[in-house]
Amino acid sequence: xxxxxxxxxxxxxxxxxxxxxxxxxxxxxxxxxxxxxxxxxxxxxxxxxxxxxxxxxxxxxxxxxxxxxxxxxxxxxxxxxxxxxxxxxxxxxxxxxxxxxxxxxxxxxxxxxxxxxxxxxxxxxxxxxxxxxxxxxxxxxxxxxxxxxxxxxxxxxxxxxxxxxxxxxxxxxxxxxxxxxxxxxxxxxxxxxxxxxxxxxxxxxxxxxxxxxxxxxx
Amino acid sequence: xxxxxxxxxxxxxxxxxxxxxxxxxxxxxxxxxxxxxxxxxxxxxxxxxxxxxxxxxxxxxxxxxxxxxxxxxxxxxxxxxxxxxxxxxxxxxxxxxxxxxxxxxxxxxxxxxxxxxxxxxxxxxxxxxxxxxxxxxxxxxxxxxxxxxxxxxxxxxxxxxxxxxxxxxxxxxxxxxxxxxxxxxxxxxxxxxxxxxxxxxxxxxxxxxxxxxxxxxxxxxxxxxxxxxxxxxx
Numbered sequence: 001x002x003x004x005x006x007x008x009x010x011x012x013x014x015x016x017x018x019x020x021x022x023x024x025x026x027x028x029x030x031x032x033x034x035x036x037x038x039x040x041x042x043x044x045x046x047x048x049x050x051x052x053x054x055x056x057x058x059x060x061x062x063x064x065x066x067x068x069x070x071x072x073x074x075x076x077x078x079x080x081x082x083x084x085x086x087x088x089x090x091x092x093x094x095x096x097x098x099x100x101x102x103x104x105x106x107x108x109x110x111x112x113x114x115x116x117x118x119x120x121x122x123x124x125x126x127x128x129x130x131x132x133x134x135x136x137x138x139x140x141x142x143x144x145x146x147x148x149x150x151x152x153x154x155x156x157x158x159x160x161x162x163x164x165x166x167x168x169x170x171x172x173x174x175x176x177x178x179x180x181x182x183x184x185x186x187x188x189x190x191x192x193x194x195x196x197x198x199x200x201x202x203x204x205x206x207x208x209x210x211x212x213x214x215x216x217x218x
Numbered sequence: 219x220x221x222x223x224x225x226x227x228x229x230x231x232x233x234x235x236x237x238x239x240x241x242x243x244x245x246x247x248x249x250x251x252x253x254x255x256x257x258x259x260x261x262x263x264x265x266x267x268x269x270x271x272x273x274x275x276x277x278x279x280x281x282x283x284x285x286x287x288x289x290x291x292x293x294x295x296x297x298x299x300x301x302x303x304x305x306x307x308x309x310x311x312x313x314x315x316x317x318x319x320x321x322x323x324x325x326x327x328x329x330x331x332x333x334x335x336x337x338x339x340x341x342x343x344x345x346x347x348x349x350x351x352x353x354x355x356x357x358x359x360x361x362x363x364x365x366x367x368x369x370x371x372x373x374x375x376x377x378x379x380x381x382x383x384x385x386x387x388x389x390x391x392x393x394x395x396x397x398x399x400x401x402x403x404x405x406x407x408x409x410x411x412x413x414x415x416x417x418x419x420x421x422x423x424x425x426x427x428x429x430x431x432x433x434x435x436x437x438x439x440x441x442x443x444x445x446x447x448x449x450x451x452x
Contacts, residue, residue, distance in 0.1 A: 047321065049393055064249075064250065065378075071250070076390075164345070
């Protein structure tokens, strides 16, 4: 079975390590904050200028001056810090953020990612995504493996305008966890009950299937 | 105005000299920390043909969204312009031009503009539409594109607290682009919630020194929330 949004978030959280500074994109990445193990300290970076983002506020705690990158009201954890946008992207561009998790429309086996624009349809802008993919070393892209009409989103070459070129090394979809190495997708884990054939059929870019591909622990 | 005293008393005076076709750099992220009264004053003045650099373009009827209503903006330099139907309509009908700029690059362009750095190299945008036509250099085996600094005829920004010399403190994530926006304008206009006497702010706790500020005005703020998200009490 394909992973649910909650299971995807759960699998993302398995990449967290104690003491990590993490930037989570909007959607499934943000959900993964709910699965940080209790015995682990992870500090969330919000690119609008907050390190140490907490949960959503109680009604009486709502503060218009305290939002996250998705413009939602949030709180701060103990030990949080505030800074301006140039400083925020300095820490992103300077490689100080340990892990970045973000969504995408397409990823290709050269490690390129398209996530911000569908020409003629959707013009919203890249926000901080281009800086995040260019600045971070450890990035996980989360998305569905195929579109609603069954078109692969794991391509030999992205068709949409790129957010970043050759910068993605790990992709988690609802069917599989893959690394990108030497111009190929390498299948590392599969969703419980999903066969390697099923994954191969929905992967347009070149896919390497090792002898042993374990099921994800979610 | 005497000496270093930057305080002025009217919004009209705050934007004196702002003319059609000028470039304005604005602080704020979404509706958080936006110079909401200065934006309203631009609307009242009716200045047209403006190029505005700001992370976002407001939402319908709020923030910079107000300046779309009478088509006062010619060009928008921003990283994210969703959540604004009027913006999309003007963009698709060719009444408005947009230069989508990655968020970190936009912040750095403002910072560079204010710090006398004409351009800088960044990996952000290399190999994407943002990098098209820009100079590429390789450093340590990685590709970088040349991005030019951004400067404005005016900058409009919002801070929390100031002393009369324009030394500023910001509050929580309302800081965002405001400090860089202020430094990048020839005439920097800042509106704040509170102005205190000189000497009442601890020099160690000033986020932006008054040297960057030309005009300072105290206002009252609606502080609209774009996505009010709360959790239920346990």
